[in-house]
Amino acid sequence: MEEWKVVSVREADVEKDLSAIEELERRCQVGLCGDTVTGDGDDDGVAKKKKGMSLCAEQIGDPLARVRHSPEHVMLVAEFGQEKEIVGVIKACVKMVSRGGGKQHKPYVKVANLLSLRVSPSHRRLGIGTALVQRAEEWCRARGAAHATMATTASNAASLALFTGRFGYAPFRRPEFLGRPVHGHGLHVPRGHRVFQLTPEMAAAVYAQQLPPHDTEFLPADMPALLAHKFTLGTFVAIESNPDQSLPQSFAVLSIWDSTRSLRLRVLGAPALLRASLAALRALDRAAPWLRLPSIPDIFRPFGTYLLYGLRMSGREGPALLRSLCHHAHNVAHKNPACAVVAADISPDDPAAAAVPRWRRFSCDEDVWCIKSLNPSDNSHDWTAPPRTGNLLFVDPREF
Template sequence: MTVVREYDPTRDLAGVEDVERRCEVGPSGKLSLFTDLLGDPICRIRHSPSFLMLVAEMGTEKKEIVGMIRGCIKTVTCGQKIDLNTHNPQNDTVFKPLYTKLAYVLGLRVSPSHRRQGIGFKLVKMMEEWFSQNGAEYSYIATENDNQASVNLFTGKCGYSKFRTPSILVNPVYAHKVNVSSQVTIIKLDPVDAETLYRLRFSTTEFFPRDIDSVLNNKLSLGTFVAVPRGSCYGSGSGSWPGSAKFLEYPPESWAVLSVWNCNESFRLEVRGASRLRRVVAKTTRVVDKTLPFLKLPSVPSVFKPFGLCFMYGIGGEGPRAVKMVKSLSAHAHNIAKNRGCGVLAAEVAGEEPLRRGIPHWKVLSCAEDLWCIKRLGEDFSDGVVGDWTKSPPGISIFVDPREF
């Protein structure tokens, strides 16, 4: 008999770690990606407003943990409507966000020796019961498009539908620092100012978290940065930043913004199954890059042993040079990741995001089409305006919460 119950760190830690070690996550083939959580296995979700971890236990006398699942609940933007109560000098149409309570399933693991026994399905259904009891109106999951077992479980048995297909863009962190364009000025915002910018400019973007202030003030947040043209009134040096509200009222011709999150403190990754030749080639590129950093040669990070990553989120901007601004911000984020000892720098963006061209990435490390699946659990309070969110068409941008990456 399989019993599903809440995770107890005092007695379940060793069993959960054992299942994690035996479950390799990633596309099928010789290379696989292993995720190693640091400290308590609940660390991936503890930064969310509401969270839970369940384990599946089998056996009578000698009990064995054979699976686990994590979930969290937050309030996010699911659409927008015209704000009839707000007017501006330009007489532009003003929109305000429509929020819904959204649950997220992550970290579903079933021991390889106990698969195809309905354990994964049972874990999902128990987690969905907790979601509903806590008022969640929708539940969604992210999985690899070619992970057929996961796709079949959620879309075939659990009633989820395919919803969005964002791209995960991953770039190695080199041994040398990356140059930031001399034509661009990078400005770091304090959390309060960053919150103002995001709420004024991005609050109607799909999946925008209502508690963005909690994200920006989290200890894992490494800062929010704005790029403006050097020589503009905002890029002329110290004291030229007027605050986000005034900046958005009189923006430069082109600008961009992004924030950086330190995943290095929560989990490590490791690529397994690489041949000896691949390892030697990768090490050689690092040695050359470290020895001759002035050549700025691309090098493969040490991904064949545990490595960390930094995550870029809240990516946005406007103007004809916005892509170049994002490229400069990505270079700045690369140098932050290097100082943190990370192996890669990652971002996740909508498939049609126009600014993605400014995010450097290696195709071999990236995922061109991640898959988000969604399920409606109950009536949402925006019903009648948005309708059923699961049937809404995708926008050009999404706001990816770094707490769930």
């Protein structure tokens, strides 16, 4: 290979490489809902954009935000040519998660997650994405990971082809992103629904009962640490206010993760008429707040998000109680000017999904999780098989 074409992969020096990585991320902006296809990790194609509105994500000053919460994590960069220009990046983390395959398996297994594969649009089709993925897999395998996962969108054909074709990953789960904007006014919580905040210790006990590891996929072994994390604003439970019963027959529970300090979203490609209409609605709401118009923040500038996780419900009134908890989470977000959207990532076959309020334009069913065994000789658990009836899927907000 000619010297100027040499590609080398190394661990990133965050302080030294930050500006170059941020510029690379900017050039490889990725849509959450599949509306914008930028060739994320694509060595074989050129970036393309679909017409229409796109919900895009960008990190805030911390390129390790999605992996640093795991005890074992890394960011690798690819350098190109004599100038050692940074033209690619990938992040990975390794953690213990539940298998969810029933009691015939050990409850937890070490799984790696590959995130944020980016290759500069001017350096694609040079094998850079391949080199990054292979090195990341080697790093994860050396730390005992039995499986590696990655996530993309169904419409990102280039990314899917790269991972399912060249690297042998297989699609296996399809969580939905359900979002709604934060309104200019608080949402109603029925008087008959009582909302309480649990301590992290009480929350861990509740989730231990509601999310047993033998029935839950990808529940992190450090769930108590997640519930006590500084970005978890609280775990809340809703019950019916019924003085005739000493114990509630129905309840709902969820936790709120504040991603406003590590992640920004923004809407691109919106028609000028829509922008003007929403701006006029905000102006009218400011002038006449007593009308309680359903105005929303300026979503065409970068905004923050609160993520809901651990959504569970039980009993006849469970769906109504979970909707009330989602309204409560909205009202918590309303107090933070940096938060414009409340969202949840949840499996579509989870009964809780139907109870989560959402706006269609802020929701997405394009997510595709793919998985690969890093130890082909170990076939004790096949995640690519259809999930066992009643299995739950846990989506860790730390990796969003």
